[in-house]
Amino acid sequence: MSMAFSVQRTHIPGECSQIAVIGGGPTGSFFSLFALRMAKMIGREISITIFDPKDFSKDGPGGCNRCGGIISELLVQTLAVEGINLPNSVVRKGINSYTLHTDYGSVFISTPSLERTIATVYRGGGPRGIIGHEKESFDNYLLSLAIEEGAVHQPMRIDSIERKHGKPVLFSKNGHIMEADLAVGAFGVNSTAGKMFASLGFGYSEPPTVNAAIAELHMPEEVIVERFGNSIHLFLLPDRGIKFAAMIPKGSYVTLCILGRKVDAHTVQNFLNKPVVRAVLPEALGYSVACSCLPKMNIGAPKKPFTDRIVMGGDAGSTRLFKDGLGAAYIMGKSIAKTVIFEGTSREDFQKGYYPVYRGIMHDNLFGRILYTVIDQYRSFKILTRAMLKTVEIEQKRDSDDRILSTILWDMFTGNERYRNVFMKSIRPKMHIDMWEGVFRSIGRR
Numbered sequence: 034m035s036m037a038f039s040v041q042r043t044h045i046p047g048e049c050s051q052i053a054v055i056g057g058g059p060t061g062s063f064f065s066l067f068a069l070r071m072a073k074m075i076g077r078e079i080s081i082t083i084f085d086p087k088d089f090s091k092d093g094p095g096g097c098n099r100c101g102g103i104i105s106e107l108l109v110q111t112l113a114v115e116g117i118n119l120p121n122s123v124v125r126k127g128i129n130s131y132t133l134h135t136d137y138g139s140v141f142i143s144t145p146s147l148e149r150t151i152a153t154v155y156r157g158g159g160p161r162g163i164i165g166h167e168k169e170s171f172d173n174y175l176l177s178l179a180i181e182e183g184a185v186h187q188p189m190r191i192d193s194i195e196r197k198h199g200k201p202v203l204f205s206k207n208g209h210i211m212e213a214d215l216a217v218g219a220f221g222v223n224s225t226a227g228k229m230f231a232s233l234g235f236g237y238s239e240p241p242t243v244n245a246a247i248a249e250l251h252m253p254e255e256v257i258v259e260r261f262g263n264s265i266h267l268f269l270l271p272d273r274g275i276k277f278a279a280m281i282p283k284g285s286y287v288t289l290c291i292l293g294r295k296v297d298a299h300t301v302q303n304f305l306n307k308p309v310v311r312a313v314l315p316e317a318l319g320y321s322v323a324c325s326c327l328p329k330m331n332i333g334a335p336k337k338p339f340t341d342r343i344v345m346g347g348d349a350g351s352t353r354l355f356k357d358g359l360g361a362a363y364i365m366g367k368s369i370a371k372t373v374i375f376e377g378t379s380r381e382d383f384q385k386g387y388y389p390v391y392r393g394i395m396h397d398n399l400f401g402r403i404l405y406t407v408i409d410q411y412r413s414f415k416i417l418t419r420a421m422l423k424t425v426e427i428e429q430k431r432d433s434d435d436r437i438l439s440t441i442l443w444d445m446f447t448g449n450e451r452y453r454n455v456f457m458k459s460i461r462p463k464m465h466i467d468m469w470e471g472v473f474r475s476i477g478r479r
């Protein structure tokens with residue numbers, strides 16, 4: 034059965050007026066919102082249809098774009114400048130600190146301003162059977178902003194794409210859906226849509242990924258307030274398969290995220306059994322695992338994210354390594370919108386307008402890779418772990434502008450700074466003097 038659908042907006046002949054967005058996560062919604070705003074600014078009419086089968090108000094994995102739900106300080110502020118103030122109905126908790134746990138001790142790193150500048154959210158309705166369902170999901174909120182601006186949401190999956198007369202033509206499993214002037218791929222890395230675009234043969238390939246693990250731990254809210262406060266608990270352990278893990282408090286749940294190269298169905302339970310984790314979260318607290326999943330995480334960028342009338346952004350293209358993927362979704366969604374509205378939709382237009390932003394994220398991730406390699410050394414060797422803890426402990430007693438290592442760790446894990454800037458801070462001589470002092474003090478203490 035053929036399922037044609039019509040869009041009631043007028044088109045301007047010769048202009049890019051029918052835009053299909055495949056994926057209604059943050060990248061798809063940011064693109065749509067900004068493209069519609071910019072088009073209005075210059076008096077141009079465009080029609081945007083966002084295809085996504087998910088209902089982001091549903092609880093459990095079905096309604097959720099699986100993620101830790103940390104909105105970086107930088108993104109909270111950038112959105113506020115755009116006039117998008119995250120409402121209380123979306124924010125689950127404001128965060129003002131990180132607590133770093135290692136096998137050799139823990140240390141508290143506060144935000145320099147001591148304000149709750151980081152927000153935690155749910156990407157869907159929340160954990161399966163959530164208590165506190167009255168809150169709204171981040172993805173639903175962004176999608177509703179795009180709809181308010183004029184986008185149309187079609188709750189359906191796109192199953193194949195072809196090119197006819199140079200234009201992308203979309204199909205669902207039931208048949209032809211639409212011929213578009215532009216297709217924006219914002220489908221992330223957790224579906225087979227990447228294969229569909231790769232099969233068009235213009236050079237796009239699915240981004241490389243690793244598995245991550247997420248579990249929602251349910252416990253009484255007062256226990257979370259007492260144990261976690263407004264702090265994200267970060268674990269840097271000498272475990273070869275796990276790069277780092279974070280526990281993110283949200284109302285009467287704590288989201289556990291584990292990132293690494295060897296993550297599988299046993300990872301969550303093995304992690305919860307570790308002594309350092311049990312010290313933070315003893316079984317006696319009576320928590321239960323409300324739901325868990327193993328989403329993929331983008332760790333690299335395809336070289337050709339666009340061709341004529343087709344462009345890929347967010348996780349389907351490039352994202353920030355191991356952090357602030359939502360910030361990257363904003364940057365790329367807006368950059369694609371700007372290119373489409375002010376430059377055009379040809380390969381050359383994307384090369385000129387969008388690619389510098391895309392490449393900027395790729396280059397910045399090179400610095401990120403170096404920094405994570407250094408952090409790997411710090412978590413693998415006891416003497417370095419102890420030195421790091423000692424240095425941070427000393428720094429936390431100093432003025433906020435004299436805390437180099439604390440700031441580096443804060444910026445690394447909050448996504449607050451570009452990796453390049455963090456790298457530049459890390460090569461300051463003062464930071465190395467402090468670290469050596471930490472090494473000697475930890476040896477002395479032993």
Ligand SMILES: Cc1cc2nc3c(=O)[nH]c(=O)nc-3n(C[C@H](O)[C@H](O)[C@H](O)COP(=O)(O)OP(=O)(O)OC[C@H]3O[C@@H](n4cnc5c(N)ncnc54)[C@H](O)[C@@H]3O)c2cc1C
Nearest residue numbers: 056058059060100101102103191221224347348357358359
């Ligand atoms: C374990 C983990 C923890 C993370 N934690 C954080 C964090 O705390 N903070 C942060 O900033 N980032 C985090 N990220 C990264 C963040 O989740 C992503 O960068 C972000 O979701 C990318 O947004 P997107 O819109 O590009 O893709 P997605 O959020 O994946 O959205 C893609 C959308 O496309 C839809 N779709 C897919 N295929 C089709 C199709 N064929 N037809 C129609 N629709 C389709 C899907 O239903 C989905 O809604 C984390 C990632 C992982 C894996």
